[in-house]
Amino acid sequence: MIKNLLLSLPFTLLLAGCVNSTVQEVRSGATGIRDSDQVVVLGRRHNNGYETEPDFVSCVGNSLGSGRDRIAVLPERQFVDTLFPFFEPRTAPLEIRDLPSLMANEMVAARLQQKRIRYLVWLDGSTSTNDTTGSMTCAVSPAGGGCFGFVSWDRESAYEASIWDLESMTRVGKISTDATGTSYMPAVILPLPLIARVQSSACGGMAAQLKAFLQAKG
Amino acid sequence: MRYRVPSKAPRISRHRLSGPVLLGSVLLLLLAGCGTTTVQVTGDDFPTPIVPSIPLSLGVHYSEEFRRYSLQESVPQRGDWSIDIGSAQVNMLRTVLPAMFDRVVEVDSLEPETLPQGLNAILIPSVQEMQFAIPFQTRSNFFEVWIRYEMSLIDTRGDVIARWPVTAYGKTRSLMLETAEAAMRDAAINALRDAGAFLAIGFPNQQELRPWLESQLTALDFTP
Numbered sequence: 001m002i003k004n005l006l007l008s009l010p011f012t013l014l015l016a017g018c019v020n021s022t023v024q025e026v027r028s029g030a031t032g033i034r035d036s037d038q039v040v041v042l043g044r045r046h047n048n049g050y051e052t053e054p055d056f057v058s059c060v061g062n063s064l065g066s067g068r069d070r071i072a073v074l075p076e077r078q079f080v081d082t083l084f085p086f087f088e089p090r091t092a093p094l095e096i097r098d099l100p101s102l103m104a105n106e107m108v109a110a111r112l113q114q115k116r117i118r119y120l121v122w123l124d125g126s127t128s129t130n131d132t133t134g135s136m137t138c139a140v141s142p143a144g145g146g147c148f149g150f151v152s153w154d155r156e157s158a159y160e161a162s163i164w165d166l167e168s169m170t171r172v173g174k175i176s177t178d179a180t181g182t183s184y185m186p187a188v189i190l191p192l193p194l195i196a197r198v199q200s201s202a203c204g205g206m207a208a209q210l211k212a213f214l215q216a217k218g
Numbered sequence: 219m220r221y222r223v224p225s226k227a228p229r230i231s232r233h234r235l236s237g238p239v240l241l242g243s244v245l246l247l248l249l250a251g252c253g254t255t256t257v258q259v260t261g262d263d264f265p266t267p268i269v270p271s272i273p274l275s276l277g278v279h280y281s282e283e284f285r286r287y288s289l290q291e292s293v294p295q296r297g298d299w300s301i302d303i304g305s306a307q308v309n310m311l312r313t314v315l316p317a318m319f320d321r322v323v324e325v326d327s328l329e330p331e332t333l334p335q336g337l338n339a340i341l342i343p344s345v346q347e348m349q350f351a352i353p354f355q356t357r358s359n360f361f362e363v364w365i366r367y368e369m370s371l372i373d374t375r376g377d378v379i380a381r382w383p384v385t386a387y388g389k390t391r392s393l394m395l396e397t398a399e400a401a402m403r404d405a406a407i408n409a410l411r412d413a414g415a416f417l418a419i420g421f422p423n424q425q426e427l428r429p430w431l432e433s434q435l436t437a438l439d440f441t442p
Contacts, residue, residue, distance in 0.1 A: 049358070053391065084265035085415030089408075090387070107268040 017196030029172030063207030125159030261306035
């Protein structure tokens with residue numbers, strides 16, 4: 001078993017491209033979370049040119065909700081349906097100053113209270129492919145087929161989390177994460193993808209920082 | 219070990235393809251890019267809006283055209299599209315309207331003598347325009363749907379109280395393992411949710427409706 005793992009490790013490392021990532025945090029208020037409190041991770045979807053990917057949002061939510069120091073997380077879809085129609089792309093509060101008027105709605109406040117939502121984490125950003133270089137040719141014939149060439153591409157993830165405390169109705173901080181990586185795909189008969197898991201790295205960095213941020217006392 | 223000389227005859231010759239089969243295969247390949255992509259949007263799980271119920275009785279009339287609304291459009295190099303949102307938009311309104319009003323009754327006919335007793339008004343939704351875009355057209359990663367509704371509110375004698383537009387927009391990301399039909403269906407559902415949100419939040423504040431709404435609610439001492 002261990003021998004198999006040791007044998008597969010270099011192969012796995014070979015198949016993964018390199019990723020550079022940075023995480024930055026700006027705190028503007030005290031945090032802390034009780035066992036009964038829940039957190040919601042939401043994606044911004046009001047922009048025309050892009051939207052925060054649902055799989056990135058669920059990745060951060062799942063990471064927050066797992067591990068020994070896990071935090072109770074209400075899934076995004078469940079939250080948006082519970083508070084319909086106030087968190088749709090066109091109706092969701094964009095700024096913290098929009099929150100008091102929304103909380104003044106008794107039905108909204110009651111639902112948030114019922115679900116024990118303490119923090120809203122708004123994720124804004126996306127992952128994009130910037131440069132693709134190289135070329136690859138594939139051919140199929142009755143005698144067989146194959147590919148020949150080399151392709152590489154750069155991917156960049158840039159996300160920002162804005163954390164709203166529903167108790168104090170303030171924005172208590174921002175966390176941003178940037179990750180870049182180059183993936184390669186050489187092909188001699190068979191293509192061999194060496195994928196840089198850029199978005200996954202950004203998700204891991206963001207979730208770890210968020211968890212520490214929310215659980216910090218003070 | 220003996221080296222085996224590859225046969226010059228291609229392996230395909232073992233499975234002889236007759237002329238019609240070969241021709242049919244080529245035609246199928248050619249037609250694959252020109253077929254009709256049919257998207258049937260059902261949407262039977264719209265969430266119930268949390269809005270205060272207006273203490274009025276509303277009739278709602280879904281015309282046959284509205285119930286069966288379907289957009290047919292041809293996209294150059296991407297074939298024909300058929301997007302059926304008829305049943306989904308009725309489902310959306312069947313979820314949203316009962317949360318907005320104390321009583322909602324569907325009426326098949328608008329003849330005054332056939333209307334149920336006690337209705338304050340009748341709502342008639344209609345689709346004015348629907349458009350869509352696929353990633354091929356916009357060079358983005360998104361499937362998008364726009365719908366422009368006209369809502370007409372009439373009294374029980376058939377006189378128009380107000381008409382106002384409701385616009386809706388929905389988009390969804392194109393995913394690698396998702397079909398174009400599924401992506402377009404999600405975009406249409408998002409557009410219908412947007413319409414429902416706009417209607418639920420906007421109805422009491424709609425400029426065209428305020429005089430009528432205020433006159434109806436004054437006697438009930440209810441402020442929307």
